Amino acid sequence: AILQSIVHEVWARKHSGKLEQRLAYNLSRAFATFPWPQQKPAGECGSSLLKLRHALCAERRIGLTDLYNLVHSPLEEEADVNEIRSAHVRIDQEAVAAYGWDDLDLGHGFHEVPYLPENDRVRFTISETARVEVLRRLSELNRQRYEEEVARGLHGDAAPRTSRRPASADLFQPSLDF
Numbered sequence: 001a002i003l004q005s006i007v008h009e010v011w012a013r014k015h016s017g018k019l020e021q022r023l024a025y026n027l028s029r030a031f032a033t034f035p036w037p038q039q040k041p042a043g044e045c046g047s048s049l050l051k052l053r054h055a056l057c058a059e060r061r062i063g064l065t066d067l068y069n070l071v072h073s074p075l076e077e078e079a080d081v082n083e084i085r086s087a088h089v090r091i092d093q094e095a096v097a098a099y100g101w102d103d104l105d106l107g108h109g110f111h112e113v114p115y116l117p118e119n120d121r122v123r124f125t126i127s128e129t130a131r132v133e134v135l136r137r138l139s140e141l142n143r144q145r146y147e148e149e150v151a152r153g154l155h156g157d158a159a160p161r162t163s164r165r166p167a168s169a170d171l172f173q174p175s176l177d178f
Contacts, residue, residue, distance in 0.1 A: 001046030005095035006088075006106070006126050008034060010134045013115055021117050035141040037098035045094050049087040056080050072123045074110045085124050092126065101137060106130045 002008055011034050016026040025031075057067055059080075070076045071084050089108050096104050107127030114121070114128075126134070149155055 001041045001049075001091050002036065002095055002098070004046055004049060004088075004091055006092045006131075007095045007099070007134055007138070010131055011035075011138050014135055021115075021120075033142065035138055035145055037095070037100075039098045039100075041091075041094040041098045043090075043094060045087065045091045049084070049091060052084055052087050056084065072110075074122060088124070096134075099137070099141075104130065104133060104137075 012025055012030040013023060015030040015033060017024040053064065053067060057063060060067070067084070070078075070081045071088075085108075089106075092106055092108070096102075096106065107130050109124070109127070110122055111125055111127055112121045113123050113125060116123070125131075146155075
């Protein structure tokens, strides 16, 4: 669920590159440095989204690109597409709850995003204000965890880096099965 959430997407877009205008996901910079929540998201929202997507793609005989073109189109109002949107909202809400960010209003809706070409910028996503705040909070969490690692001697005499994933065994260690 966390990897499918807007929380991870915000981090990945900041810490990965681009291939043309598309995200070129970077494992060492986006995944390895991502500050995972200490709590596992509640519920089965991640697997629910996967099942919904699979069923809708099979029913409509389309792939994920075509599906997400429908999801991001403000003109598309079919119930099954709205169900995918709602599943993303649930994942995002559970992700921010796993971080304890209950005060954060994500402002889901159709928004213009600055990281896509001008003719294709409208997406069903969180507001730009929320996007900036999510990135700020993730960056701060990353900095705090790195400082904790340095204090435990996990980085030797190395100069501080801008991001590191904590090695602490007492923190929630993610698996890809939720």
